[in-house]
Amino acid sequence: MTPTSKYEDLSPEEFRRLGYEVIDWIADYLEDVRSRPVLPDVKPGELVDKLPASPPEHGSDIEDIFDDFRRIILPHVTHWNHPRFMAYFSISASAPGILAEALIAALNTNGMVWKSNPAGTELEEVTLGWIREWLGLPSHYFGMIHDTASTSTMHAIAAARCWIDPGVRFTGGSRGLTLYTSQEAHSSVEKGAIAIGIGQDNVRKVPVDSDYRMCPKRLREMIRQDRDAGKTPFCVVPTVGTTSTTSIDPVPAIADIAEQERLWMHVDAAYGGAAAVVPELKHLLEGCERADSIVMNPHKWFFTPLDLSAFYTRHPQILRDAFALIPEYLRTQTDPRAVNYMDYGVPLGRRFRALKLWFVLRYFGREGIAAIIRNHIMWAGEFAELVRRSENFELTAPVTLSLVCFRYRGTDEQNQQLLEEINRSGMAFLSSTTVNGRFMIRLAIGNLRTTRDDVMAVWDLIRTSAARMFA
Numbered sequence: 001m002t003p004t005s006k007y008e009d010l011s012p013e014e015f016r017r018l019g020y021e022v023i024d025w026i027a028d029y030l031e032d033v034r035s036r037p038v039l040p041d042v043k044p045g046e047l048v049d050k051l052p053a054s055p056p057e058h059g060s061d062i063e064d065i066f067d068d069f070r071r072i073i074l075p076h077v078t079h080w081n082h083p084r085f086m087a088y089f090s091i092s093a094s095a096p097g098i099l100a101e102a103l104i105a106a107l108n109t110n111g112m113v114w115k116s117n118p119a120g121t122e123l124e125e126v127t128l129g130w131i132r133e134w135l136g137l138p139s140h141y142f143g144m145i146h147d148t149a150s151t152s153t154m155h156a157i158a159a160a161r162c163w164i165d166p167g168v169r170f171t172g173g174s175r176g177l178t179l180y181t182s183q184e185a186h187s188s189v190e191k192g193a194i195a196i197g198i199g200q201d202n203v204r205k206v207p208v209d210s211d212y213r214m215c216p217k218r219l220r221e222m223i224r225q226d227r228d229a230g231k232t233p234f235c236v237v238p239t240v241g242t243t244s245t246t247s248i249d250p251v252p253a254i255a256d257i258a259e260q261e262r263l264w265m266h267v268d269a270a271y272g273g274a275a276a277v278v279p280e281l282k283h284l285l286e287g288c289e290r291a292d293s294i295v296m297n298p299h300k301w302f303f304t305p306l307d308l309s310a311f312y313t314r315h316p317q318i319l320r321d322a323f324a325l326i327p328e329y330l331r332t333q334t335d336p337r338a339v340n341y342m343d344y345g346v347p348l349g350r351r352f353r354a355l356k357l358w359f360v361l362r363y364f365g366r367e368g369i370a371a372i373i374r375n376h377i378m379w380a381g382e383f384a385e386l387v388r389r390s391e392n393f394e395l396t397a398p399v400t401l402s403l404v405c406f407r408y409r410g411t412d413e414q415n416q417q418l419l420e421e422i423n424r425s426g427m428a429f430l431s432s433t434t435v436n437g438r439f440m441i442r443l444a445i446g447n448l449r450t451t452r453d454d455v456m457a458v459w460d461l462i463r464t465s466a467a468r469m470f471a
């Protein structure tokens with residue numbers, strides 16, 4: 001179609017027409033996503049080459065844009081909502097969350113201060129209060145939403161620094177501060193330290209035991225050595241559900257050390273924290289009630305569309321001390337019940353993320369979310385049992401939640417070839433990791449639409465592919 005000039009938004013009639021079409025498309029997509037290859041068969045740069053090199057001078061018809069989305073963009077998409085997406089941490093957007101995303105965009109509020117979106121601010125307090133209760137965290141913990149766990153953790157480290165050195169926001173510099181996390185911690189901990197100027201060299205990687213959990217004894221020794229060397233230990237970050245193998249650090253023992261050594265304890269429960277909604281798994285967060293701060297990601301295992309990370313701290317005042325800066329143009333009247341979230345972190349503009357969380361939490365309820373998570377964990381256990389019983393495969397890490405780490409009893413190269421073969425098939429998408437120099441394949445179950453049959457089918461695919469390739 002010839003480009004036309006567009007000086008106005010879509011008319012309500014046009015919006016309605018395409019809106020119905022988009023919703024129909026989404027409903028079909030969610031119903032049929034299984035028939036698509038999980039990973040697109042594309043090469044880097046292919047999409048760029050398909051698109052015009054110069055920007056659009058004139059507007060296009062919305063139907064043409066939507067058509068190009070389906071024809072040109074979609075073939076390059078990796079389908080995270082596919083039930084056999086079992087790579088990284090498998091996540092999914094539930095339909096209530098998808099609908100809420102449309103409403104969020106329609107309202108397009110910016111919750112910088114209470115007044116700029118009272119509903120956003122108060123719904124954030126309410127929904128984070130619900131999750132806090134479900135996870136068994138103390139009721140006085142202050143909660144706020146960030147985009148990602150990486151941002152949450154960066155704020156935790158900044159608060160920890162402000163706690164140990166309140167003047168640092170004025171003077172800058174980190175003055176020999178050292179932070180401790182395990183060798184298996186997510187890279188976001190180190191990146192948070194880099195971002196706020198602690199320095200990567202001052203992040204100490206505490207060794208792990210044979211089950212990949214932080215060794216408290218080694219933590220204590222490293223703190224002592226650093227103090228002897230004139231450093232100032234200030235923060236420790238244990239993980240509940242590490243990325244490579246979902247190991248769970250001994251948080252109660254680490255909390256003892258943090259209290260004795262005066263360290264801020266931030267718990268990274270980005271993935272694993274969600275499992276504590278299952279009553280028999282409450283113990284996973286044991287010791288977290290002593291944390292100075294903690295993060296868990298509803299966008300990981302709570303079926304909330306990306307992005308939404310829940311961050312809690314028992315010291316909101318320290319967070320404010322670290323970040324509050326109120327320019328004249330944003331000054332509002334003070335009311336103790338009006339939270340101005342901009343005072344507690346770097347971002348000023350804040351999406352109405354709480355709305356999608358509210359939709360998702362209300363739709364499923366705790367019971368619904370717990371039932372799905374319980375199934376995921378059960379199927380991971382069944383998959384692990386098949387691996388255990390197989391002659392040609394072995395487990396490479398304890399299965400603590402819904403992730404199974406395993407390998408073919410062969411060379412690293414064979415394992416890599418097997419992984420590539422499975423992913424190339426489009427039938428499933430798995431990822432890998434290397435721990436202690438050992439390559440392993442990761443199968444992560446976390447998608448709302450995954451069934452037990454999917455898990456069994458993926459096992460058959462792995463088993464038969466290996467038999468064919470290495471017979």
Ligand SMILES: Cc1ncc(COP(=O)(O)O)c(C=O)c1O
Nearest residue numbers: 148149150186188241242243270
């Ligand atoms: C344990 C853990 N922490 C933090 C993160 C970072 O999460 P985000 O992508 O929300 O920054 C991940 C990501 O997978 C993770 O597994």
